[in-house]
Amino acid sequence: MHAIRHHAFGPADVLHLEQLPDLDPGPGQLRIAVEVAGVHLLDTSIRAGESFGAGEPPELPVIPGREVAGVVDRVGPAVNPGWLGRRVVAHLGFAGGGYAEQAVVDASRAYALPDHLDAATAVAAIGTGRTAAAILDLAAIAPDDVVAVTSAAGGLGVLLLQGVRAVGAAAIGVAGGPDKVAVAAKHGADPSLDRRRPGWVEGAGVHGPLTVVLDGVGGEVGQALYERLAPGGRLVRYGWASGAQNAYDDPERPVVDVLGPPIMSRLAEFERAALDAAADGTRVPHVGATFALADAAAAHRALEESATTGKVVLLVGRSDG
Template sequence: MKAVKQYAFGGPHVLVHEDVDEPRPGPWQVRIKVAAAGVSRLDLAVRAGVHPWSPTLPIIPGREVAGVVEALGDGVPSRWLGRRVVTCLGLAGGGYAELAVREVAAVHEIGDEVPDEAAVAAVVTGRTAVGVLDAARVAAGDVVLVLGAAGGVGGMLVQAAANLGATVVGVAGGPARSAAARRHGAAVPVDHHEPGWAGRVTRELAGRPVTTLLDGVGGELGRQAVDLLGYGGRAVVFGWASGTPVEVPARDLYERELTLRGAPGPAPGSGGVRRLEERALAAVRDGVITPLVRRFPLAEAATAHAELESRRATGKIILVP
């Protein structure tokens, strides 16, 4: 079969498309004929060798796949054969390939109403968005500012917050990405490359304060966004794509009674990560979230990585074998 292998840590050029042996499903595992594989920022970190988990090379990267079960390991009920499924493969990866194996307990069956690409976008990126919304407690009447509003997680947050009745300010870099934020449902799409973008937000809102900030970017952009929060506002930080976390002086938290928190893991008794995945898949099925995806052939995995790394990409990047 064809797969993408990584033999060294480094830039996108270390990803090599080549022939490899087909994986065999072990006990209680299924083998999936991959129709779509997701590309994530975690993949970039593992490839570059900057993730805390450092694999023994070579590896087949990729941890998000959807497709059809085409072989069963010992102990797996026969009803799984031919089922459409989606799964997170974990840090060990193996998703950038025509075939992938996973424990049957970790896969989700998907119906015909959920396309493969949308299911892949939901299973990790979507579950992150669900967790962020849980932490933010967005409600109708909120004014929600989303940084990275054209990206995979950011686009989903814009859609979901708008569907909850919030007014959404979608902040993204460049005209094409701010236009994507508008398509996701941002009432106020903003290009942060424009000088004075924060002042434009204030004018567009006509005096309404930002009540909630959803920040996966951090750095100076995150700091400017915090300044737009009104008294008693809350910020949920779930990453720093800029390379540096947002820094908020304690005086700001005290004087404006701001709440700053990270997006936590699943709450005790909530059903854990699998329950978040189920909720994200249900949101896609029910039309609450419609992931915007960009497809690349599997052989162009290096190009896909470079696109995501450039922060020019809109939506979720998908590899198609």
């Protein structure tokens, strides 16, 4: 099989396409002929050796990626042969292995796909979608809330906008640049604000004081929105892509951190919720950029340069093995 590996931590150029032995599923496992693999911002920080999320630094060389969809082409011992030929999606966990023509996963971690759900959308749902499901669950948004969503044109942002609108709350999107503002508006942001324009934060008050901020950016954007929160409001934090983890200390405007322990024991629940929402149209991921497997380095550079909207995926194709 072909796969992307890196033998050292560093810039995107450390990613190389290599020929590797085909994989054999072990007891209880499936082998997936991968059609689409998800690319996540965390993949870029792991590759750079800068941050490893909730996991440990991987043993090199490593195949990046944790989200795959494709067709089951082999099963291991003690696995129902009825899986063979089925379209599935799976999250591989922190072990990685997604940027490849084949992936192996425990059968208990695979989800069969309905015919109308395409592989790219399913990949976005199993990873980014499960995070959105967790954030929305823990944010407990009510119909009378006024909610601001940062990075609103990203893969996570567009799902959060849809989730906010689904409960009847006001959804305000914050994005960087006209193209991204347009994407956020298409997915429910009203208004959609360009954080690059002076005075952008004033537009966050169009529906009245903010009661909830869903923030994965931090820095100046997170701080500006936090200062617009009404007393009793809350900032729900799921990252700080700006690199600045703000310190908020107003007890009347608490911060709710949702990643890590609060959701780890419920991952399967959130995966199922995200896939169901994608299938029934409640929260449909926006796949904004696709790259060939061999162009994984370009995909990483595009993410690092904030040059993408929605979810980024690799189009892998079918395995010959």
